[in-house]
Amino acid sequence: MSVTAAAETIPLAGEPGWSPRKPTEPAHVIASDEEAIAVAEQLKPIFAEGARERDRERRLPFEEVDVFSQSGLWGITIPKAYGGAGVSQVTLAKVFAKLAAGDPSLTQIAQNSFEIIDVIRLTGSEAQKRDLFGKVLSGYRLGNAFSEFKGKNVEAFESRLVKSGSQFTVTGEKFYSTGALFAHLVPIVALDEEGHVVVAVADRDSTGLTVINDWSAFGQRTTASGTVKLDKVKIDPSRVLPAHIVYENQSAVGPQSQLIHAAIDAGIARGALEATIDLVKNHARPWIDSGQDRASDDPYTISAIGDTVIKLHAAEALLERAGRQLDATIAAPDLASIGLAKVAVAEAKVLTTDIALQAASKLFELAGTRSTLGAHNLDRFWRDARTHTLHDPVRWKYHAVGQFYLNDVQPPMHSWI
Structure with a gap:
């Protein structure tokens, strides 16, 4: 050849x-x-x-x-x-x-x-x-083959891990597989033969494991959060984790994961705010009725920036508070402390969602029409915020927080709160 x-x-x-x-x-x-x-x-x-x-x-x-x-x-x-x-x-x-x-x-x-x-x-x-x-x-990277696209809800797993001689094999299809394309090791969520949730860690280059870059969302475009196909992928018993211990019982794994999502949303908001301030200071023109020579002296622009900063600081404060509660929960985990962690992270997630969307939208309002030009690609902040904040519905965060404080109801056991 x-x-x-x-x-x-x-x-x-x-x-x-x-x-x-x-x-x-x-x-x-x-x-x-x-x-x-x-x-x-x-x-x-x-x-x-x-x-x-x-x-x-x-x-x-x-x-x-x-x-x-x-x-x-x-x-x-x-x-x-x-x-x-x-x-x-x-x-x-x-x-x-x-x-x-x-x-x-x-x-x-x-x-x-x-x-x-x-x-x-x-x-x-x-x-x-x-x-x-x-x-x-x-330096090895762990990826993700957790979620599935076809089940009736996020916990309906069809992927199966079965015994095959001295090893196991896993078969199924995953989506939203952020990180799998870049990974050296791909953790796979599946059900074992007794119906328990396990995590099987496969080598990225395993026979039968195919990662497809078919992520087409308008936001978070470069996460490669697409499909992983699993066709009798061999798994050594030493790489099977009894994940049902934390996924079928109350644990802090869910709110720990949610905390990172809230942090990403807070980061999107800060990135959008930083871009807005740069545009207003260095590129935007003042509105004719303001009587000002600089856009940064427009009183309504000043007020809007102040409002955005205050809300971002509030979101960041709740994010830090949630982190402190999680640290306390990890140090002394029990049902009560896990509930406190879930609620604290849910509260932070509400505010980080709101400010990510607000900051990404205010950017255009305050910087003017030129900020929408394709050369700047500034809509990526809003597209990223809108896409990422859909990871788990905020409307159910309000419900969980209200139930906790009003009716003394512990948050759901699953990992999405």
């Missing part, structure tokens, strides 16, 4: 049959909360650079994801006993909010890895923890 012909058989990055190369050198290991926040600050402008063009072209951030995981941020919640920083949930939320202000799509690619780290921590054997935590700390 000629060199040219051989090259034609090699799939391009992101195409079926392609898988990311394994880390050629160990990732940096972050040692503290303070370092995690500092690294996030360093990465934010790197994420922001090119975000506009990546979104417009649906160009997947392969190089940026490598920088992201090699920075050590993917392993910051791994407990200190296993070599991680064991950062607080307050710090985790701050890290995601900072990064999402630069590029929320790129930031979201890591989100599900943190949920699986929690599942490993709570359900894995010592050998599984040493194996999987060690891989994450060395």
